[in-house]
Structure formats: structure tokens, C-alpha cells
Amino acid sequence: MPAPFRKTLLALLLGSLGATASAAPGTVAFVGGRVIDGTGAPAIENAVLVSTDGRIVAVGPAASTPIPEGAQRVDVSGKTLIPGLINAHGHVGDVLGLETGHYDRGNVLRQLALYARYGVTTVNSLGDDQYEGFEIRNITNPLYVDHARLLVAGPVLAPETVAQAVRAVNGVADQSANFIKIRVDDNLGRTAKMAPEIYTAIADEAERRGVPLAVHTYTLADTKATLAAGADLIAHSVRDEPVDAAFIDAMKAADVCYIPTLTRELSTFVYESEPEFFSDPFFLREADPAVLATLREPERQQRMRDNPSAQHYKNNALPMAMRNLKALQDAGVKVAMGTDSGPAARFQGYFEHLEMSMMVEAGLSPMQVLQSATQVAAQCLGLNYLGTLEPGKWADVLVLDRNPLENIDNTRSLSAVWIAGNPVPPAP
Ligand SMILES: [Zn+2]
Numbered sequence: 001m002p003a004p005f006r007k008t009l010l011a012l013l014l015g016s017l018g019a020t021a022s023a024a025p026g027t028v029a030f031v032g033g034r035v036i037d038g039t040g041a042p043a044i045e046n047a048v049l050v051s052t053d054g055r056i057v058a059v060g061p062a063a064s065t066p067i068p069e070g071a072q073r074v075d076v077s078g079k080t081l082i083p084g085l086i087n088a089h090g091h092v093g094d095v096l097g098l099e100t101g102h103y104d105r106g107n108v109l110r111q112l113a114l115y116a117r118y119g120v121t122t123v124n125s126l127g128d129d130q131y132e133g134f135e136i137r138n139i140t141n142p143l144y145v146d147h148a149r150l151l152v153a154g155p156v157l158a159p160e161t162v163a164q165a166v167r168a169v170n171g172v173a174d175q176s177a178n179f180i181k182i183r184v185d186d187n188l189g190r191t192a193k194m195a196p197e198i199y200t201a202i203a204d205e206a207e208r209r210g211v212p213l214a215v216h217t218y219t220l221a222d223t224k225a226t227l228a229a230g231a232d233l234i235a236h237s238v239r240d241e242p243v244d245a246a247f248i249d250a251m252k253a254a255d256v257c258y259i260p261t262l263t264r265e266l267s268t269f270v271y272e273s274e275p276e277f278f279s280d281p282f283f284l285r286e287a288d289p290a291v292l293a294t295l296r297e298p299e300r301q302q303r304m305r306d307n308p309s310a311q312h313y314k315n316n317a318l319p320m321a322m323r324n325l326k327a328l329q330d331a332g333v334k335v336a337m338g339t340d341s342g343p344a345a346r347f348q349g350y351f352e353h354l355e356m357s358m359m360v361e362a363g364l365s366p367m368q369v370l371q372s373a374t375q376v377a378a379q380c381l382g383l384n385y386l387g388t389l390e391p392g393k394w395a396d397v398l399v400l401d402r403n404p405l406e407n408i409d410n411t412r413s414l415s416a417v418w419i420a421g422n423p424v425p426p427a428p
Pocket residue numbers: 089090091126127340
């Protein structure tokens with residue numbers, strides 16, 4: 001783009017950062033709400049949170065936190081502020097309705113806007129990212145404020161030789177992928193599993209290029225083996241057997257994060273009948289009636305009831321995942337909220353709220369879950385400018401009508417979303 005156009009565009013974007021007619025342009029003060037800052041610290045009641053030019057500059061009790069002259073005041077009394085949610089494992093751009101193969105710029109942006117309206121202000125896309133995704137990743141931080149920030153991994157790598165592995169890693173590293181993504185899983189015995197010499201070569205080359213490696217695994221043995229080979233992020237739950245002390249120690253020693261994706265398991269079987277969430281207004285406000293009609297088809301539901309894999313994920317994998325989540329959280333392993341939303345019928349934005357409810361069902365406290373979806377997820381993704389409501393961070397702020405510490409389902413009482421100090425617009 002020629003320089004003058006670039007300058008004009010920048011001016012337009014900066015102009016849209018909510019400049020108010022005052023001595024403090026772009027200053028917003030959220031006044032009178034409860035602030036849960038994402039660090040695990042107790043909530044601040046009757047707080048003031050101030051952001052200037054997209055960044056938080058002050059947060060604290062109203063009595064001791066002055067509101068700058070000329071700031072745009074947002075009255076949030078009786079409401080609760082939490083940081084924007086960070087989905088540590090999502091996907092964007094491929095699905096339209098229930099159909100795959102629709103990856104393009106418009107679809108990526110549409111889905112990122114959907115995430116944002118649900119309060120998921122950052123999405124780590126772990127695979128199947130194409131050129132347009134990289135392009136959007138490059139511009140989403142932070143000037144575009146009407147959709148979620150995006151991180152990308154490029155294609156899920158599936159090389160068959162060590163030489164291919166090295167070449168594949170360099171291909172994605174050259175595009176500055178945020179993560180490299182691989183799968184080490186035989187899908188309940190239905191497909192071939194990546195060999196140790198291949199994932200070891202990938203891990204070595206990824207480390208040499210400085211790109212963190214995210215692994216999809218299913219079994220405890222594979223998760224341990226990929227961790228030993230150099231995995232930096234565990235993208236799903238261990239689902240075949242209980243985690244043990246050796247695994248916990250290895251995760252903590254390597255400071256590797258774990259992403260439960262409980263809703264991924266749920267999605268494999270939940271459409272065997274009408275899911276409870278089909279009557280949740282928070283779900284229905286963005287749901288496509290045609291998609292719901294298809295998911296309600298009796299023959300489709302019957303096929304899911306008859307599917308041995310679906311029933312295995314329901315009766316074995318999900319309960320094991322929930323049990324392991326609780327054990328790992330209790331042991332002090334870093335757990336980052338992530339859903340694997342984006343594939344068909346894994347509803348972007350809504351599934352992150354459902355995931356948080358399931359994490360509480362697994363035994364975590366609402367405070368632990370909120371931290372997992374904000375501060376911890378940011379740390380796990382290396383985003384030190386996001387994740388908490390503290391001075392210096394981007395002002396990604398969710399306004400909730402009810403207190404999520406009383407009931408995690410109250411994250412669904414979302415009444416406003418702000419990204420970098422700007423309100424996210426309602427659905428078009
Ligand atoms: Zn995934």
C-alpha cells in the first residue's frame with residue numbers, strides 16, 4: 001500500500017479509537033462496577049477502571065481512583081467487569097453453516113466478529129490457517145476493534161519423513177506462525193499415528209526456529225512422549241487414563257500449559273438428542289435456525305446414538321478429561337481455557353462459555369476458571385499485554401450484569417464487550 005494511503009488509513013483507525021472532545025482523547029472511565037481483574041485477586045467492589053488510547057491506565061476502588069477530567073464515563077454500577085476471554089485453542093474461517101471448505105477473508109472476519117460479540121476477544125487458531133488468516137493476524141493487534149485478535153498456526157503439519165518435517169516447520173516458521181501444530185492420535189484406532197521420529201524432528205526444528213509447538217494428543221503415553229520431545233502446549237485433555245505424578249512433574253518442570261477442550265468431547269455426542277443449550281437465549285441470539293434444524297433431524301441424532309466413537313467420547317473420554325483437569329489444576333499445572341471451537345457444530349463464542357461451566361462442573365472454582373480464561377491463557381500464549389485488568393494491559397473488558405463468582409453461568413449475562421477501549425458493535 002502506498003505510504004499516503006497507509007497514513008490515511010492509520011488516521012481513520014486512530015480516529016475511530018473513540019476520541020472525545022477533551023484534554024484526554026480516547027479516555028474511558030468505567031465507574032461503579034465490581035472488577036474481577038483476572039489475577040485471582042479478590043474482586044474490587046465499587047471500582048473505577050480508566051483506559052487511555054486503548055490501554056488500562058488505572059484500576060482501583062472509586063474512593064482512591066480519580067476519574068480524569070473529560071473522560072467518557074461509562075456507568076457500570078451493579079455490574080461486573082472481567083478481562084476479555086482468551087480461547088487458547090480455536091479455529092476460524094473454514095465452516096459456513098455446517099459445511100467445511102469455505103475458508104476466505106470474509107469468513108475469518110465474520111467468525112472473529114462473532115467471537116468478539118461473545119466476549120472472546122482473543123483466539124489462538126491452532127491449525128488450518130491459510131494466507132488470509134495470516135494477513136488478518138498481522139493487522140488485528142490492536143487497531144481493528146470490532147473482532148477478536150487472532151493468532152495462527154498455519155496448516156496442521158503431517159509430514160511422512162524427517163526431511164519433510166524439517167521443510168514443513170521452516171515453511172510455517174518463515175510465515176511467523178504463532179504456533180506449529182501437529183496431531184499424534186490414531187482417532188480410536190481409525191487412522192495412522194505420527195511416528196516418534198517425525199514429531200521429534202518437528203520439535204527440534206521448531207525449537208531451532210523459535211516457534212512453540214502445540215500438540216494434539218489423546219493418550220497419557222503420547223502426551224508424555226511429545227512433552228519429552230519438546231512440546232510447548234498440550235492442546236487437548238489426556239483422555240485414556242488418569243494423569244500420574246510423573247506427568248504432572250514433567251508439565252511443571254517444562255512450564256507447559258494444558259488446554260482441556262471439554263466442549264470438543266461434548267460436541268462428539270451432544271447432538272444425539274436436543275442439547276439443553278438449544279433453549280439458552282444467549283446461544284439463540286447468534287444461532288442460525290437452519291443449522292439448528294439440521295442438528296434436530298431425528299435420523300442425524302440416531303446416527304450419533306449408534307456411533308461407537310461418539311459413545312466412547314461420551315462415556316469414557318469426557319469423564320476422564322474432567323477428572324484429569326481437576327487433578328492437574330490441583331497440582332498446580334497451568335490450565336488455559338480452550339475449546340477447539342470452529343469446526344461444524346462447535347459454536348464459536350458460545351462454546352467458550354459452555355467450556356467454563358464444564359470446568360466448574362469438573363471441580364474448579366469460578367475464580368480459577370476465570371483466571372484460566374484470562375491471565376493464564378495470556379501467559380500460555382505469550383501475550384503479556386493482555387489477560388488482566390491491570391495498568392499497562394490492553395483494555396479488553398467484558399461487562400456482565402451478574403457476578404460470575406456466584407455462578408460461572410453468569411458470564412452469559414454479558415451486556416457489553418470492549419476491545420482496546422472501544423465498544424464492539426452489535427451483530428450486523
Ligand atoms: Zn483443534
